[in-house]
Amino acid sequence: QVRLQQWGAGLLKPSETLSLTCAVYGGSFSGYYWSWIRQPPGRGLEWIGEITHSGSTDYNPSLKSRVTISVDTSKNQFSLKLTSVTAADTALYYCARMVRILRFLEWRSYGMDVWGLGTTVTVSS
Amino acid sequence: AIQMTQSPSSLSASVGDRVTITCRASQGIRNDLGWYQQKPGKAPKLLIYAASSLQSGVPSRFSGSGSGTDFTLTISSLQPEDLATYYCLQEYNYPRTFGPGTKVDIK
Numbered sequence: 558q559v560r561l562q563q564w565g566a567g568l569l570k571p572s573e574t575l576s577l578t579c580a581v582y583g584g585s586f587s588g589y590y591w592s593w594i595r596q597p598p599g600r601g602l603e604w605i606g607e608i609t610h611s612g613s614t615d616y617n618p619s620l621k622s623r624v625t626i627s628v629d630t631s632k633n634q635f636s637l638k639l640t641s642v643t644a645a646d647t648a649l650y651y652c653a654r655m656v657r658i659l660r661f662l663e664w665r666s667y668g669m670d671v672w673g674l675g676t677t678v679t680v681s682s
Numbered sequence: 683a684i685q686m687t688q689s690p691s692s693l694s695a696s697v698g699d700r701v702t703i704t705c706r707a708s709q710g711i712r713n714d715l716g717w718y719q720q721k722p723g724k725a726p727k728l729l730i731y732a733a734s735s736l737q738s739g740v741p742s743r744f745s746g747s748g749s750g751t752d753f754t755l756t757i758s759s760l761q762p763e764d765l766a767t768y769y770c771l772q773e774y775n776y777p778r779t780f781g782p783g784t785k786v787d788i789k
Binding site: 603604655667 | 683714717718720725726727728730731732735737745769770773776777779780781782783
């Protein structure tokens with residue numbers, strides 16, 4: 558059974574860089590989108606971005622200038638870096654696996670079927 | 683970016699009731715939509731993918747329908763364990779966008 562284990566610093570000061578890593582256990586690393594999602598306290602879900610095993614990325618334009626998602630296939634891990642954090646970046650951050658299937662020469666997505674437990678990140682001076 | 687709206691934002695229903703949640707996209711997204719259930723203090727869980735396909739292990743009382751811009755999640759007989767917030771997610775293009783959520787309470 559596939560499991561995602563995530564970790565990273567939980568308390569940051571404004572202007573610092575958020576850094577989180579998600580490790581994939583028990584399943585293939587290739588053939589999926591590996592995603593980061595966040596949820597501010599008491600609010601809804603926000604998609605941050607995703608990466609494939611080959612390193613192809615897509616980011617939310619609202620965060621694109623500050624976000625980098627990278628992958629280490631040798632360790633079956635992917636990571637999130639968010640620079641110049643502010644209090645607005647305080648949230649519960651999740652990693653997740655999104656299923657993708659090639660249909661009629663087009664990659665189609667079929668849901669985020671495995672999620673990490675989440676990491677609370679607080680930005681405070 | 684495609685905007686996703688959900689209605690209602692919250693509802694309260696009795697055990698055994700049929701519950702319907704609607705999700706609308708600001709432009710057509712084929713059937714590239716998923717439904718997620720988030721219980722308090724837990725990570726979201728995939729219920730429905732491709733608008734109407736039931737994820738493995740999800741109870742059959744959950745069903746999804748729709749295509750294009752209008753989608754529906756139905757719980758045929760509400761159970762106490764269905765207390766949660768439900769989100770739709772469009773997977774048609776980037777950035778992927780979630781609906782604002784529908785909070786379901788049990789009367």
